[in-house]
Amino acid sequence: MNIRPDDRKPVIAILTTRDKFREFRGNHKNFRDIIRTGKELGYLVYVITVKELRLGNHYVNGYVPGPGKSWISVQLPPPEVVYNRIPTREDEAKPAVARKLAECLEYPGIRLYNPYFFNKWSLFEWLRGSNATARHVPATRRLRSARTLAAMLKTHTSLYLKPETGKAGKGIMRVIYHAGGELPYRLQIQSGKKNVTYKAATVERLWSRIGKERGDSRYIVQQAIELATCKGRPFDLRVLVQKNGKGGWSMTGIGARLAGSRSITTHVPRGGSVEEPSSMLEAMFGPERSLSILKSVSGTALLIARQIERASGYMLGEMSMDLGVDEKGGLWFFEANSRPMKFDEPDIRRLSLERIIQYSQHLYRQIAIFPQRM
Numbered sequence: 001m002n003i004r005p006d007d008r009k010p011v012i013a014i015l016t017t018r019d020k021f022r023e024f025r026g027n028h029k030n031f032r033d034i035i036r037t038g039k040e041l042g043y044l045v046y047v048i049t050v051k052e053l054r055l056g057n058h059y060v061n062g063y064v065p066g067p068g069k070s071w072i073s074v075q076l077p078p079p080e081v082v083y084n085r086i087p088t089r090e091d092e093a094k095p096a097v098a099r100k101l102a103e104c105l106e107y108p109g110i111r112l113y114n115p116y117f118f119n120k121w122s123l124f125e126w127l128r129g130s131n132a133t134a135r136h137v138p139a140t141r142r143l144r145s146a147r148t149l150a151a152m153l154k155t156h157t158s159l160y161l162k163p164e165t166g167k168a169g170k171g172i173m174r175v176i177y178h179a180g181g182e183l184p185y186r187l188q189i190q191s192g193k194k195n196v197t198y199k200a201a202t203v204e205r206l207w208s209r210i211g212k213e214r215g216d217s218r219y220i221v222q223q224a225i226e227l228a229t230c231k232g233r234p235f236d237l238r239v240l241v242q243k244n245g246k247g248g249w250s251m252t253g254i255g256a257r258l259a260g261s262r263s264i265t266t267h268v269p270r271g272g273s274v275e276e277p278s279s280m281l282e283a284m285f286g287p288e289r290s291l292s293i294l295k296s297v298s299g300t301a302l303l304i305a306r307q308i309e310r311a312s313g314y315m316l317g318e319m320s321m322d323l324g325v326d327e328k329g330g331l332w333f334f335e336a337n338s339r340p341m342k343f344d345e346p347d348i349r350r351l352s353l354e355r356i357i358q359y360s361q362h363l364y365r366q367i368a369i370f371p372q373r374m
């Protein structure tokens with residue numbers, strides 16, 4: 001019996017950039033895990049840098065794991081699926097990198113998996129575009145003037161200020177308005193695992209203090225959600241959604257992060273801890289409600305992923321999401337990341353690696369069915 005062309009296993013390359021001090025950038029351990037999973041499932045997977053990915057060549061120079069932590073550069077067949085793991089926005093914005101990504105999108109023999117980073121502001125615009133997702137989006141505006149800040153403070157007594165291209169809590173601030181007293185405006189600035197608070201008498205004063213912190217970075221300002229708590233600390237949910245072997249969005253796993261005692265975010269490097277979502281939710285809502293909340297987290301995250309994909313106009317393969325649960329069990333979208341970090345939960349981790357390979361197979365089938373680009 002003949003093997004149909006779409007049943008062949010594609011060659012998969014993990015795309016990253018070069019580095020001055022080692023072979024390439026990115027999370028080497030993650031890359032090893034992906035390569036190992038590919039091998040177990042019978043796929044050739046290797047790492048390639050933007051520079052070495054020459055389209056149309058019969059061979060390319062890629063990297064495969066060597067003994068210990070080493071990597072070996074070898075000649076390999078060119079990739080049919082390219083899994084984009086360029087680690088930073090700065091790298092991805094470089095002209096040579098942007099050009100190569102655009103070429104990959106055009107090139108008929110390659111499917112590019114995860115073309116771009118998201119911008120926080122675009123995400124909110126996209127999600128407001130559909131009623132089903134708009135109800136999970138906190139009130140959000142671009143932070144460009146003291147007027148916007150004053151307007152937001154009229155309707156919300158607490159706000160989050162976040163850089164549009166931020167990650168891991170960097171640059172996040174919180175504003176709280178306490179009626180009465182001479183210094184009613186509080187500005188909390190995250191610094192390491194702690195936060196420092198400034199007090200101001202007027203919105204103008206507050207604005208100038210924010211300006212000092214913000215520098216030239218673009219920010220959004222967002223209604224603060226009163227998060228559900230466990231042991232007196234707020235927690236939120238980290239969700240991983242990925243496309244499966246059939247090309248449909250599916251839920252890979254839900255994790256929870258409990259905020260550190262003196263942090264305004266739940267990030268682990270800022271004192272937060274990895275927790276079991278059901279035990280977090282049960283503490284607040286009891287076992288029955290928490291089960292139904294978890295179900296709605298799955299449904300909502302999939303709705304959000306589909307809307308992001310539709311509105312962005314890019315074909316996406318995976319994303320992680322930060323979702324907040326309020327004290328009534330309502331779900332709120334904080335952000336999505338198109339280059340998800342590793343989940344430490346072993347079950348989520350294993351499934352996430354398998355899905356990368358399975359979705360690559362799906363992408364490859366699309367080449368066989370639609371040799372010209374869709």
Ligand SMILES: Nc1ncnc2c1ncn2[C@@H]1O[C@H](COP(=O)(O)OP(=O)(O)O)[C@@H](O)[C@H]1O
Nearest residue numbers: 160166167168169170223224225265266322335
């Ligand atoms: N509007 C908000 N209300 C309440 N908590 C928030 C809000 N926005 C962010 N947070 C908290 O801060 C964390 C980090 O925010 P996020 O938008 O994910 O930024 P980052 O890209 O730095 O991770 C969230 O996981 C959540 O704990």
Ligand SMILES: [Mg+2]
Nearest residue numbers: 168169322335
């Ligand atoms: Mg986040």
